[in-house]
Amino acid sequence: KPFNFATSNFYKMKILIVGGVAGGATAATRLRRLSEENEVIIFEKGQYVSFANCGLPYHISGTIDKRDALLLQTPESLKERYHLDVRIFTEVLSIYTDEKKVSVKNLQTGEIYLESYDKLLLSPGAEPIKPPFEGINSDKIYTLRNIPDMDKIVEKTKNAQNFVVVGGGFIGLEVAENLIEAGKSVKLVELGNQVMAPVDFDIASFVHEKAKQKGLELLLNVGVEKFNDKGETIEVFLNNGTSVETDAVILAIGVKPETKLAVEAGLEIGETRGILVNEFLQTSNPDIYAVGDAIEVAHFINNKKVLIPLAWPANRQGRIVADNIVLGNQYKYTGSLGSSILKFFELSVASTGLNEKTLKKFGIPYKTAIVTRGHHAGYYPGAKNMVLKLIFDENGKIFGAQAVGEAGVDKRIDVIATAIKGNLTVYDLPEIEITYAPPFNSAKDPVNIAGYTAENILKGDLEMVNYDEFWDFVKENNAVILDVRTSKEFSGGAIEGAININVDDLRANLEKLDKNKTYAIYCQVGLRGYLANRIMRNNGFRAVNLNGGYNLWSKVNS
Numbered sequence: 277k278p279f280n281f282a283t284s285n286f287y288k289m290k291i292l293i294v295g296g297v298a299g300g301a302t303a304a305t306r307l308r309r310l311s312e313e314n315e316v317i318i319f320e321k322g323q324y325v326s327f328a329n330c331g332l333p334y335h336i337s338g339t340i341d342k343r344d345a346l347l348l349q350t351p352e353s354l355k356e357r358y359h360l361d362v363r364i365f366t367e368v369l370s371i372y373t374d375e376k377k378v379s380v381k382n383l384q385t386g387e388i389y390l391e392s393y394d395k396l397l398l399s400p401g402a403e404p405i406k407p408p409f410e411g412i413n414s415d416k417i418y419t420l421r422n423i424p425d426m427d428k429i430v431e432k433t434k435n436a437q438n439f440v441v442v443g444g445g446f447i448g449l450e451v452a453e454n455l456i457e458a459g460k461s462v463k464l465v466e467l468g469n470q471v472m473a474p475v476d477f478d479i480a481s482f483v484h485e486k487a488k489q490k491g492l493e494l495l496l497n498v499g500v501e502k503f504n505d506k507g508e509t510i511e512v513f514l515n516n517g518t519s520v521e522t523d524a525v526i527l528a529i530g531v532k533p534e535t536k537l538a539v540e541a542g543l544e545i546g547e548t549r550g551i552l553v554n555e556f557l558q559t560s561n562p563d564i565y566a567v568g569d570a571i572e573v574a575h576f577i578n579n580k581k582v583l584i585p586l587a588w589p590a591n592r593q594g595r596i597v598a599d600n601i602v603l604g605n606q607y608k609y610t611g612s613l614g615s616s617i618l619k620f621f622e623l624s625v626a627s628t629g630l631n632e633k634t635l636k637k638f639g640i641p642y643k644t645a646i647v648t649r650g651h652h653a654g655y656y657p658g659a660k661n662m663v664l665k666l667i668f669d670e671n672g673k674i675f676g677a678q679a680v681g682e683a684g685v686d687k688r689i690d691v692i693a694t695a696i697k698g699n700l701t702v703y704d705l706p707e708i709e710i711t712y713a714p715p716f717n718s719a720k721d722p723v724n725i726a727g728y729t730a731e732n733i734l735k736g737d738l739e740m741v742n743y744d745e746f747w748d749f750v751k752e753n754n755a756v757i758l759d760v761r762t763s764k765e766f767s768g769g770a771i772e773g774a775i776n777i778n779v780d781d782l783r784a785n786l787e788k789l790d791k792n793k794t795y796a797i798y799c800q801v802g803l804r805g806y807l808a809n810r811i812m813r814n815n816g817f818r819a820v821n822l823n824g825g826y827n828l829w830s831k832v833n834s
Contacts, residue, residue, distance in 0.1 A: 302594030411503030444471030629676025651684025
Protein backbone atom coordinates (compact mmCIF):
# COMPACT_ATOMS: atom_id res chain seq x y z
CA LYS A 277 0.00 0.00 0.00
CA PRO A 278 1.15 3.59 -0.52
CA PHE A 279 2.13 5.72 2.44
CA ASN A 280 -1.02 7.13 4.03
CA PHE A 281 -0.33 10.39 5.88
CA ALA A 282 -3.90 10.61 7.12
CA THR A 283 -3.69 7.41 9.16
CA SER A 284 0.01 7.36 9.99
CA ASN A 285 1.65 8.12 13.32
CA PHE A 286 3.91 10.64 11.60
CA TYR A 287 5.41 12.23 14.67
CA LYS A 288 8.49 11.52 16.67
CA MET A 289 8.13 8.41 18.81
CA LYS A 290 10.33 6.53 21.22
CA ILE A 291 10.21 2.86 20.34
CA LEU A 292 11.79 0.18 22.51
CA ILE A 293 12.55 -3.31 21.22
CA VAL A 294 13.20 -6.27 23.53
CA GLY A 295 15.37 -8.77 21.65
CA GLY A 296 17.83 -8.00 18.88
CA VAL A 297 17.65 -11.13 16.73
CA ALA A 298 15.42 -11.97 13.72
CA GLY A 299 12.07 -10.17 14.21
CA GLY A 300 13.46 -7.52 16.52
CA ALA A 301 16.36 -6.59 14.26
CA THR A 302 14.14 -6.63 11.16
CA ALA A 303 11.60 -4.35 12.82
CA ALA A 304 14.32 -1.95 13.97
CA THR A 305 15.90 -1.48 10.54
CA ARG A 306 12.48 -1.15 8.90
CA LEU A 307 11.50 1.47 11.47
CA ARG A 308 14.54 3.51 10.53
CA ARG A 309 13.84 3.20 6.80
CA LEU A 310 10.33 4.50 7.42
CA SER A 311 11.40 7.45 9.54
CA GLU A 312 14.60 9.24 10.49
CA GLU A 313 12.85 10.97 13.38
CA ASN A 314 11.90 8.12 15.69
CA GLU A 315 14.18 7.08 18.53
CA VAL A 316 14.70 3.32 18.40
CA ILE A 317 16.42 1.40 21.21
CA ILE A 318 17.16 -2.33 21.11
CA PHE A 319 17.78 -4.23 24.34
CA GLU A 320 19.59 -7.57 24.04
CA LYS A 321 20.54 -9.74 27.02
CA GLY A 322 23.38 -11.40 25.17
CA GLN A 323 26.49 -10.17 23.48
CA TYR A 324 25.28 -10.57 19.90
CA VAL A 325 22.47 -9.09 17.80
CA SER A 326 21.26 -10.11 14.37
CA PHE A 327 23.29 -13.32 14.18
CA ALA A 328 22.50 -16.28 11.93
CA ASN A 329 21.20 -18.73 14.54
CA CYS A 330 20.09 -21.17 11.83
CA GLY A 331 23.74 -21.44 10.78
CA LEU A 332 25.09 -22.37 14.23
CA PRO A 333 25.19 -26.18 13.71
CA TYR A 334 27.29 -25.81 10.56
CA HIS A 335 30.15 -24.14 12.39
CA ILE A 336 30.42 -27.19 14.65
CA SER A 337 31.59 -29.29 11.70
CA GLY A 338 33.55 -26.49 10.04
CA THR A 339 31.20 -26.38 7.07
CA ILE A 340 30.90 -22.69 7.91
CA ASP A 341 34.55 -22.15 8.63
CA LYS A 342 34.61 -18.56 9.82
CA ARG A 343 32.73 -17.90 13.05
CA ASP A 344 32.35 -14.21 12.21
CA ALA A 345 30.38 -15.11 9.08
CA LEU A 346 27.47 -15.83 11.44
CA LEU A 347 27.47 -12.26 12.76
CA LEU A 348 25.20 -10.43 10.33
CA GLN A 349 25.23 -7.11 12.16
CA THR A 350 26.93 -5.65 15.22
CA PRO A 351 25.81 -2.88 17.57
CA GLU A 352 28.36 -0.66 15.86
CA SER A 353 27.18 -1.42 12.31
CA LEU A 354 23.53 -0.90 13.30
CA LYS A 355 24.47 2.42 14.84
CA GLU A 356 26.48 3.54 11.83
CA ARG A 357 24.09 2.51 9.08
CA TYR A 358 20.69 2.78 10.76
CA HIS A 359 21.30 5.17 13.65
CA LEU A 360 19.94 2.59 16.13
CA ASP A 361 20.77 2.56 19.83
CA VAL A 362 21.70 -1.08 20.50
CA ARG A 363 22.36 -2.03 24.11
CA ILE A 364 23.85 -5.49 24.52
CA PHE A 365 24.27 -7.26 27.86
CA THR A 366 21.09 -5.43 28.86
CA GLU A 367 18.02 -7.14 30.30
CA VAL A 368 14.54 -5.69 30.51
CA LEU A 369 13.32 -6.69 33.97
CA SER A 370 9.77 -5.33 34.04
CA ILE A 371 7.18 -3.49 31.97
CA TYR A 372 5.05 -0.84 33.67
CA THR A 373 2.17 -0.48 31.25
CA ASP A 374 0.37 2.34 33.09
CA GLU A 375 3.46 4.56 33.12
CA LYS A 376 4.68 3.24 29.74
CA LYS A 377 8.12 2.55 31.13
CA VAL A 378 10.43 -0.44 31.40
CA SER A 379 12.93 -1.35 34.07
CA VAL A 380 16.30 -2.19 32.56
CA LYS A 381 19.46 -3.77 33.99
CA ASN A 382 22.96 -3.41 32.60
CA LEU A 383 24.31 -6.93 33.16
CA GLN A 384 27.92 -5.75 33.10
CA THR A 385 27.68 -2.92 35.63
CA GLY A 386 24.60 -4.00 37.57
CA GLU A 387 22.98 -0.59 37.02
CA ILE A 388 19.17 -0.59 36.94
CA TYR A 389 17.29 2.26 35.33
CA LEU A 390 13.93 3.19 33.80
CA GLU A 391 13.29 3.89 30.12
CA SER A 392 10.05 5.36 28.81
CA TYR A 393 8.37 4.37 25.53
CA ASP A 394 5.63 5.37 23.15
CA LYS A 395 5.57 1.92 21.55
CA LEU A 396 7.14 -1.30 22.77
CA LEU A 397 7.98 -4.39 20.70
CA LEU A 398 8.59 -7.75 22.36
CA SER A 399 10.84 -10.10 20.39
CA PRO A 400 12.34 -12.25 23.16
CA GLY A 401 12.29 -15.48 21.13
CA ALA A 402 12.07 -18.93 22.69
CA GLU A 403 14.23 -20.83 25.12
CA PRO A 404 15.32 -24.49 24.92
CA ILE A 405 13.15 -26.85 26.92
CA LYS A 406 15.04 -28.37 29.85
CA PRO A 407 12.82 -30.84 31.73
CA PRO A 408 13.53 -31.25 35.46
CA PHE A 409 15.44 -34.52 35.00
CA GLU A 410 17.78 -35.57 37.73
CA GLY A 411 21.27 -34.42 36.73
CA ILE A 412 19.99 -31.91 34.14
CA ASN A 413 22.39 -29.21 35.37
CA SER A 414 25.56 -31.12 34.53
CA ASP A 415 28.17 -29.07 32.66
CA LYS A 416 28.32 -31.90 30.12
CA ILE A 417 24.78 -31.12 28.93
CA TYR A 418 24.55 -28.45 26.23
CA THR A 419 21.84 -26.62 24.33
CA LEU A 420 22.21 -24.65 21.10
CA ARG A 421 20.45 -21.32 20.90
CA ASN A 422 23.11 -18.66 20.46
CA ILE A 423 26.77 -17.97 19.67
CA PRO A 424 28.09 -18.71 23.19
CA ASP A 425 26.23 -22.06 23.17
CA MET A 426 27.88 -22.89 19.85
CA ASP A 427 31.30 -21.89 21.16
CA LYS A 428 30.94 -24.25 24.11
CA ILE A 429 30.01 -27.19 21.86
CA VAL A 430 32.88 -26.45 19.46
CA GLU A 431 35.30 -26.35 22.40
CA LYS A 432 33.93 -29.67 23.69
CA THR A 433 34.45 -31.36 20.32
CA LYS A 434 38.19 -30.77 20.66
CA ASN A 435 38.55 -33.47 23.33
CA ALA A 436 35.30 -35.46 23.15
CA GLN A 437 34.49 -38.28 20.75
CA ASN A 438 31.10 -39.62 21.87
CA PHE A 439 27.91 -37.57 21.91
CA VAL A 440 24.24 -38.22 22.66
CA VAL A 441 21.73 -35.87 21.04
CA VAL A 442 18.31 -35.79 22.72
CA GLY A 443 15.57 -34.80 20.29
CA GLY A 444 14.98 -35.54 16.62
CA GLY A 445 13.77 -32.15 15.44
CA PHE A 446 15.60 -29.71 13.18
CA ILE A 447 18.28 -28.69 15.69
CA GLY A 448 18.83 -32.24 16.91
CA LEU A 449 19.26 -33.62 13.39
CA GLU A 450 21.46 -30.74 12.24
CA VAL A 451 23.72 -31.03 15.29
CA ALA A 452 23.91 -34.82 14.90
CA GLU A 453 24.79 -34.49 11.21
CA ASN A 454 27.52 -31.96 11.87
CA LEU A 455 29.00 -33.97 14.72
CA ILE A 456 29.14 -36.98 12.39
CA GLU A 457 30.78 -34.79 9.73
CA ALA A 458 33.32 -33.76 12.37
CA GLY A 459 34.19 -37.44 12.87
CA LYS A 460 32.30 -37.99 16.12
CA SER A 461 30.28 -41.01 17.26
CA VAL A 462 26.66 -39.98 17.80
CA LYS A 463 23.49 -41.53 19.18
CA LEU A 464 20.19 -39.67 18.81
CA VAL A 465 17.37 -40.31 21.30
CA GLU A 466 13.82 -39.50 20.16
CA LEU A 467 10.68 -40.13 22.22
CA GLY A 468 8.46 -40.49 19.13
CA ASN A 469 8.48 -43.16 16.45
CA GLN A 470 10.09 -40.82 13.91
CA VAL A 471 12.37 -37.82 13.58
CA MET A 472 11.35 -34.48 12.07
CA ALA A 473 7.77 -34.03 13.31
CA PRO A 474 6.56 -31.69 10.51
CA VAL A 475 6.63 -34.59 8.03
CA ASP A 476 4.77 -37.88 8.24
CA PHE A 477 6.34 -41.24 9.03
CA ASP A 478 6.63 -42.29 5.38
CA ILE A 479 8.74 -39.25 4.45
CA ALA A 480 10.71 -39.42 7.72
CA SER A 481 11.63 -43.02 6.87
CA PHE A 482 14.04 -41.74 4.24
CA VAL A 483 15.83 -39.79 6.97
CA HIS A 484 15.94 -42.90 9.15
CA GLU A 485 17.58 -44.83 6.32
CA LYS A 486 20.12 -42.08 5.65
CA ALA A 487 21.02 -41.91 9.35
CA LYS A 488 21.75 -45.62 9.35
CA GLN A 489 23.94 -45.27 6.25
CA LYS A 490 25.95 -42.49 7.91
CA GLY A 491 26.49 -44.30 11.21
CA LEU A 492 24.10 -42.16 13.25
CA GLU A 493 22.39 -44.51 15.69
CA LEU A 494 18.72 -43.61 16.11
CA LEU A 495 17.02 -44.67 19.35
CA LEU A 496 13.32 -44.16 18.53
CA ASN A 497 10.36 -44.58 20.88
CA VAL A 498 12.79 -43.99 23.74
CA GLY A 499 12.86 -41.19 26.32
CA VAL A 500 15.36 -39.89 28.85
CA GLU A 501 14.72 -40.49 32.56
CA LYS A 502 17.78 -38.95 34.21
CA PHE A 503 21.48 -38.12 33.88
CA ASN A 504 24.40 -39.09 36.07
CA ASP A 505 27.63 -37.09 35.83
CA LYS A 506 30.54 -39.51 36.25
CA GLY A 507 33.45 -37.10 36.12
CA GLU A 508 34.96 -37.53 32.66
CA THR A 509 31.71 -38.86 31.19
CA ILE A 510 27.96 -38.63 31.72
CA GLU A 511 25.48 -41.52 31.80
CA VAL A 512 22.09 -41.11 30.13
CA PHE A 513 19.38 -43.35 31.61
CA LEU A 514 16.58 -44.23 29.20
CA ASN A 515 12.99 -45.31 29.87
CA ASN A 516 13.53 -48.71 28.24
CA GLY A 517 15.76 -49.78 31.11
CA THR A 518 19.06 -49.15 29.32
CA SER A 519 21.65 -46.42 29.66
CA VAL A 520 24.32 -44.83 27.47
CA GLU A 521 27.63 -43.49 28.72
CA THR A 522 28.95 -40.60 26.66
CA ASP A 523 31.28 -37.61 26.71
CA ALA A 524 28.57 -35.00 26.26
CA VAL A 525 24.84 -34.53 25.70
CA ILE A 526 23.20 -32.03 23.33
CA LEU A 527 19.66 -31.32 24.52
CA ALA A 528 17.42 -30.46 21.55
CA ILE A 529 13.91 -31.50 22.56
CA GLY A 530 12.27 -28.28 21.51
CA VAL A 531 11.75 -24.69 22.59
CA LYS A 532 9.12 -22.79 24.54
CA PRO A 533 8.12 -19.12 24.15
CA GLU A 534 9.89 -16.57 26.36
CA THR A 535 6.81 -15.03 28.01
CA LYS A 536 8.01 -14.05 31.49
CA LEU A 537 8.01 -10.31 30.77
CA ALA A 538 4.61 -10.47 29.09
CA VAL A 539 3.02 -12.49 31.89
CA GLU A 540 4.35 -10.21 34.62
CA ALA A 541 3.13 -7.16 32.68
CA GLY A 542 -0.38 -8.62 32.61
CA LEU A 543 -0.46 -9.24 28.86
CA GLU A 544 -2.75 -12.01 27.69
CA ILE A 545 -1.25 -15.42 26.91
CA GLY A 546 -2.77 -17.69 24.28
CA GLU A 547 -3.93 -21.29 24.45
CA THR A 548 -0.55 -22.55 23.22
CA ARG A 549 1.22 -20.51 25.97
CA GLY A 550 2.59 -18.02 23.47
CA ILE A 551 1.93 -14.29 23.73
CA LEU A 552 -1.54 -13.52 22.38
CA VAL A 553 -1.55 -11.03 19.49
CA ASN A 554 -4.22 -9.78 17.11
CA GLU A 555 -4.06 -9.63 13.33
CA PHE A 556 -1.91 -6.49 13.54
CA LEU A 557 0.48 -8.27 15.96
CA GLN A 558 -0.62 -6.11 18.88
CA THR A 559 -0.77 -7.68 22.31
CA SER A 560 -3.69 -7.10 24.67
CA ASN A 561 -2.07 -3.71 25.34
CA PRO A 562 -2.42 -1.59 22.17
CA ASP A 563 0.96 0.11 22.68
CA ILE A 564 2.83 -3.19 22.91
CA TYR A 565 3.44 -5.43 19.89
CA ALA A 566 5.09 -8.86 19.78
CA VAL A 567 6.70 -11.00 17.09
CA GLY A 568 8.68 -14.16 16.50
CA ASP A 569 9.04 -17.39 18.43
CA ALA A 570 7.34 -15.94 21.52
CA ILE A 571 3.92 -15.39 19.96
CA GLU A 572 0.94 -17.55 19.15
CA VAL A 573 -0.22 -17.36 15.55
CA ALA A 574 -3.06 -18.75 13.47
CA HIS A 575 -2.22 -21.52 11.03
CA PHE A 576 -3.00 -20.40 7.50
CA ILE A 577 -4.82 -23.62 6.57
CA ASN A 578 -7.21 -24.30 9.46
CA ASN A 579 -6.88 -21.11 11.53
CA LYS A 580 -5.94 -23.13 14.62
CA LYS A 581 -3.62 -21.47 17.13
CA VAL A 582 -0.03 -22.72 16.85
CA LEU A 583 3.55 -21.94 17.78
CA ILE A 584 5.83 -21.78 14.74
CA PRO A 585 9.39 -20.88 15.79
CA LEU A 586 10.84 -20.30 12.33
CA ALA A 587 12.88 -17.50 10.80
CA TRP A 588 10.59 -16.53 7.90
CA PRO A 589 7.53 -15.76 10.06
CA ALA A 590 9.66 -13.81 12.56
CA ASN A 591 11.18 -11.62 9.87
CA ARG A 592 7.86 -11.06 8.10
CA GLN A 593 6.21 -10.14 11.39
CA GLY A 594 9.02 -7.71 12.19
CA ARG A 595 8.42 -5.76 9.00
CA ILE A 596 4.64 -5.72 9.48
CA VAL A 597 4.95 -4.42 13.04
CA ALA A 598 7.30 -1.63 11.98
CA ASP A 599 4.81 -0.53 9.33
CA ASN A 600 1.91 -0.70 11.78
CA ILE A 601 3.75 1.34 14.42
CA VAL A 602 4.67 4.13 12.00
CA LEU A 603 1.77 4.06 9.54
CA GLY A 604 -1.03 2.93 11.83
CA ASN A 605 -2.49 -0.56 11.83
CA GLN A 606 -2.79 -1.07 8.10
CA TYR A 607 -1.08 -4.43 7.64
CA LYS A 608 -2.37 -7.78 8.83
CA TYR A 609 -0.42 -10.97 9.44
CA THR A 610 -2.45 -13.59 7.60
CA GLY A 611 -1.06 -16.66 9.37
CA SER A 612 1.76 -19.14 9.03
CA LEU A 613 2.12 -22.21 6.85
CA GLY A 614 5.14 -23.50 8.75
CA SER A 615 7.12 -24.04 5.55
CA SER A 616 10.43 -25.61 6.51
CA ILE A 617 13.36 -27.54 5.09
CA LEU A 618 16.20 -29.62 6.48
CA LYS A 619 19.51 -30.60 4.95
CA PHE A 620 20.48 -34.04 6.25
CA PHE A 621 23.70 -35.20 4.63
CA GLU A 622 22.83 -35.62 0.93
CA LEU A 623 19.08 -35.41 1.56
CA SER A 624 16.78 -32.41 1.60
CA VAL A 625 13.49 -32.84 3.47
CA ALA A 626 10.84 -30.13 3.28
CA SER A 627 7.20 -29.52 4.12
CA THR A 628 4.53 -26.88 4.05
CA GLY A 629 1.02 -26.70 5.47
CA LEU A 630 -0.61 -29.48 7.48
CA ASN A 631 0.57 -33.10 7.66
CA GLU A 632 -1.50 -36.26 8.00
CA LYS A 633 -0.94 -36.48 11.75
CA THR A 634 -2.48 -33.04 12.31
CA LEU A 635 -5.42 -33.68 9.99
CA LYS A 636 -6.18 -36.93 11.80
CA LYS A 637 -5.93 -35.15 15.16
CA PHE A 638 -8.63 -32.65 14.13
CA GLY A 639 -10.73 -35.25 12.31
CA ILE A 640 -10.37 -33.56 8.93
CA PRO A 641 -10.93 -35.91 5.94
CA TYR A 642 -8.14 -35.84 3.36
CA LYS A 643 -6.53 -37.67 0.47
CA THR A 644 -2.89 -38.06 -0.52
CA ALA A 645 -1.01 -38.40 -3.78
CA ILE A 646 2.62 -39.52 -3.75
CA VAL A 647 4.76 -39.22 -6.86
CA THR A 648 8.42 -40.01 -7.46
CA ARG A 649 10.18 -38.13 -10.22
CA GLY A 650 13.64 -36.90 -11.16
CA HIS A 651 14.53 -33.35 -10.21
CA HIS A 652 15.46 -32.77 -13.85
CA ALA A 653 15.27 -34.71 -17.13
CA GLY A 654 16.35 -38.30 -16.63
CA TYR A 655 18.48 -38.39 -19.76
CA TYR A 656 20.54 -35.43 -18.56
CA PRO A 657 23.41 -36.54 -16.27
CA GLY A 658 22.94 -36.26 -12.53
CA ALA A 659 19.17 -36.62 -12.21
CA LYS A 660 18.12 -37.39 -8.63
CA ASN A 661 14.76 -38.84 -7.67
CA MET A 662 12.56 -37.03 -5.21
CA VAL A 663 9.40 -38.22 -3.48
CA LEU A 664 6.67 -35.57 -3.41
CA LYS A 665 3.59 -36.03 -1.23
CA LEU A 666 0.52 -33.86 -1.79
CA ILE A 667 -2.31 -33.71 0.79
CA PHE A 668 -5.73 -32.33 -0.20
CA ASP A 669 -9.48 -32.64 0.33
CA GLU A 670 -12.33 -33.87 -1.84
CA ASN A 671 -12.80 -30.40 -3.31
CA GLY A 672 -9.16 -30.08 -4.30
CA LYS A 673 -8.12 -27.71 -1.50
CA ILE A 674 -4.44 -28.18 -0.80
CA PHE A 675 -3.74 -28.91 2.87
CA GLY A 676 0.00 -29.35 2.55
CA ALA A 677 2.91 -31.08 0.88
CA GLN A 678 6.13 -32.88 1.83
CA ALA A 679 9.14 -33.91 -0.21
CA VAL A 680 12.43 -35.72 0.20
CA GLY A 681 15.32 -36.16 -2.20
CA GLU A 682 18.84 -35.10 -3.01
CA ALA A 683 18.02 -32.14 -5.25
CA GLY A 684 15.12 -29.89 -6.28
CA VAL A 685 13.07 -30.45 -3.12
CA ASP A 686 13.05 -26.80 -2.05
CA LYS A 687 11.78 -25.60 -5.42
CA ARG A 688 8.74 -27.90 -5.44
CA ILE A 689 7.68 -27.21 -1.86
CA ASP A 690 8.12 -23.49 -2.45
CA VAL A 691 5.87 -23.69 -5.52
CA ILE A 692 3.17 -25.52 -3.57
CA ALA A 693 3.47 -23.12 -0.61
CA THR A 694 2.93 -20.27 -3.07
CA ALA A 695 -0.07 -22.09 -4.55
CA ILE A 696 -1.60 -22.48 -1.07
CA LYS A 697 -1.11 -18.79 -0.25
CA GLY A 698 -2.67 -17.96 -3.62
CA ASN A 699 -5.71 -20.15 -2.81
CA LEU A 700 -5.03 -22.46 -5.76
CA THR A 701 -6.35 -26.04 -5.75
CA VAL A 702 -4.88 -29.30 -6.99
CA TYR A 703 -6.70 -28.67 -10.27
CA ASP A 704 -4.51 -25.59 -10.75
CA LEU A 705 -1.19 -27.39 -10.22
CA PRO A 706 -1.06 -28.84 -13.77
CA GLU A 707 -1.59 -25.29 -15.05
CA ILE A 708 1.51 -23.86 -13.37
CA GLU A 709 4.10 -23.16 -16.06
CA ILE A 710 7.44 -24.10 -14.57
CA THR A 711 10.66 -23.38 -16.45
CA TYR A 712 12.04 -26.30 -18.43
CA ALA A 713 15.38 -27.25 -19.85
CA PRO A 714 16.98 -30.68 -19.37
CA PRO A 715 19.57 -29.53 -16.77
CA PHE A 716 16.81 -27.98 -14.63
CA ASN A 717 13.59 -29.90 -15.05
CA SER A 718 11.41 -32.24 -17.07
CA ALA A 719 8.73 -30.99 -19.42
CA LYS A 720 6.20 -32.09 -16.80
CA ASP A 721 7.41 -30.92 -13.41
CA PRO A 722 6.82 -33.11 -10.33
CA VAL A 723 4.38 -30.43 -9.12
CA ASN A 724 2.41 -30.82 -12.36
CA ILE A 725 2.49 -34.62 -12.02
CA ALA A 726 1.25 -34.41 -8.41
CA GLY A 727 -1.61 -32.24 -9.66
CA TYR A 728 -2.49 -34.71 -12.41
CA THR A 729 -2.43 -37.58 -9.91
CA ALA A 730 -4.63 -35.74 -7.42
CA GLU A 731 -7.03 -34.84 -10.23
CA ASN A 732 -7.25 -38.50 -11.29
CA ILE A 733 -7.99 -39.51 -7.70
CA LEU A 734 -10.73 -36.91 -7.27
CA LYS A 735 -12.34 -37.79 -10.61
CA GLY A 736 -12.41 -41.47 -9.70
CA ASP A 737 -9.98 -42.46 -12.43
CA LEU A 738 -7.47 -43.72 -9.88
CA GLU A 739 -8.03 -45.32 -6.49
CA MET A 740 -5.11 -45.28 -4.06
CA VAL A 741 -4.40 -47.05 -0.79
CA ASN A 742 -1.71 -45.87 1.63
CA TYR A 743 0.98 -48.09 3.12
CA ASP A 744 -0.58 -48.02 6.61
CA GLU A 745 -3.99 -49.13 5.28
CA PHE A 746 -2.70 -51.62 2.72
CA TRP A 747 -3.01 -54.89 4.62
CA ASP A 748 -6.44 -54.00 6.00
CA PHE A 749 -7.59 -53.24 2.45
CA VAL A 750 -6.20 -56.53 1.14
CA LYS A 751 -7.90 -58.54 3.87
CA GLU A 752 -11.26 -56.75 3.68
CA ASN A 753 -11.44 -57.10 -0.11
CA ASN A 754 -9.68 -60.45 -0.43
CA ALA A 755 -7.51 -58.61 -2.89
CA VAL A 756 -4.79 -60.05 -5.10
CA ILE A 757 -1.49 -58.20 -4.75
CA LEU A 758 -0.07 -57.57 -8.21
CA ASP A 759 3.55 -56.53 -8.71
CA VAL A 760 3.99 -55.11 -12.24
CA ARG A 761 7.76 -54.62 -12.12
CA THR A 762 10.28 -56.80 -13.97
CA SER A 763 11.03 -60.29 -12.73
CA LYS A 764 14.51 -59.13 -11.73
CA GLU A 765 13.08 -56.35 -9.57
CA PHE A 766 10.54 -58.76 -8.11
CA SER A 767 13.20 -61.29 -7.11
CA GLY A 768 15.17 -58.51 -5.41
CA GLY A 769 12.37 -57.83 -2.93
CA ALA A 770 8.58 -57.78 -3.04
CA ILE A 771 5.49 -57.52 -0.86
CA GLU A 772 4.60 -60.83 0.73
CA GLY A 773 2.04 -62.81 -1.27
CA ALA A 774 2.34 -60.75 -4.46
CA ILE A 775 2.15 -62.24 -7.93
CA ASN A 776 4.40 -60.77 -10.63
CA ILE A 777 3.35 -59.74 -14.13
CA ASN A 778 5.49 -57.16 -15.90
CA VAL A 779 3.32 -54.24 -17.00
CA ASP A 780 4.55 -54.75 -20.58
CA ASP A 781 3.16 -58.30 -20.50
CA LEU A 782 -0.08 -57.45 -18.68
CA ARG A 783 -2.43 -57.23 -21.67
CA ALA A 784 -1.30 -60.65 -22.87
CA ASN A 785 -2.07 -62.13 -19.44
CA LEU A 786 -5.41 -60.51 -18.65
CA GLU A 787 -7.30 -63.72 -19.48
CA LYS A 788 -5.47 -65.43 -16.62
CA LEU A 789 -6.86 -62.91 -14.12
CA ASP A 790 -10.28 -62.98 -12.41
CA LYS A 791 -12.63 -60.05 -12.95
CA ASN A 792 -14.44 -60.98 -9.77
CA LYS A 793 -11.31 -60.19 -7.77
CA THR A 794 -9.91 -56.85 -6.59
CA TYR A 795 -6.28 -56.20 -7.54
CA ALA A 796 -3.90 -54.15 -5.38
CA ILE A 797 -1.22 -53.00 -7.81
CA TYR A 798 2.24 -51.65 -7.19
CA CYS A 799 5.45 -50.97 -9.08
CA GLN A 800 8.68 -49.38 -7.90
CA VAL A 801 7.54 -45.75 -7.62
CA GLY A 802 4.09 -45.48 -9.18
CA LEU A 803 4.21 -44.78 -12.93
CA ARG A 804 4.08 -48.38 -14.17
CA GLY A 805 1.49 -49.13 -11.51
CA TYR A 806 -0.69 -46.33 -12.86
CA LEU A 807 -0.37 -47.66 -16.42
CA ALA A 808 -1.29 -51.15 -15.20
CA ASN A 809 -4.26 -49.68 -13.35
CA ARG A 810 -5.57 -48.05 -16.53
CA ILE A 811 -5.11 -51.24 -18.54
CA MET A 812 -7.04 -53.29 -15.99
CA ARG A 813 -9.82 -50.79 -15.38
CA ASN A 814 -10.32 -50.29 -19.11
CA ASN A 815 -10.74 -54.04 -19.38
CA GLY A 816 -13.33 -54.32 -16.62
CA PHE A 817 -11.20 -55.13 -13.58
CA ARG A 818 -11.32 -53.37 -10.19
CA ALA A 819 -7.83 -52.12 -9.43
CA VAL A 820 -6.31 -49.93 -6.73
CA ASN A 821 -2.74 -48.73 -6.42
CA LEU A 822 -0.29 -48.63 -3.53
CA ASN A 823 0.56 -44.98 -2.92
CA GLY A 824 4.28 -44.41 -3.40
CA GLY A 825 5.02 -47.88 -4.75
CA TYR A 826 7.53 -50.41 -3.46
CA ASN A 827 10.20 -47.74 -2.97
CA LEU A 828 8.15 -46.13 -0.19
CA TRP A 829 6.88 -49.46 1.11
CA SER A 830 10.40 -50.78 1.62
CA LYS A 831 11.40 -47.66 3.58
CA VAL A 832 8.49 -47.68 6.03
CA ASN A 833 8.77 -51.44 6.58
CA SER A 834 12.55 -51.63 6.98
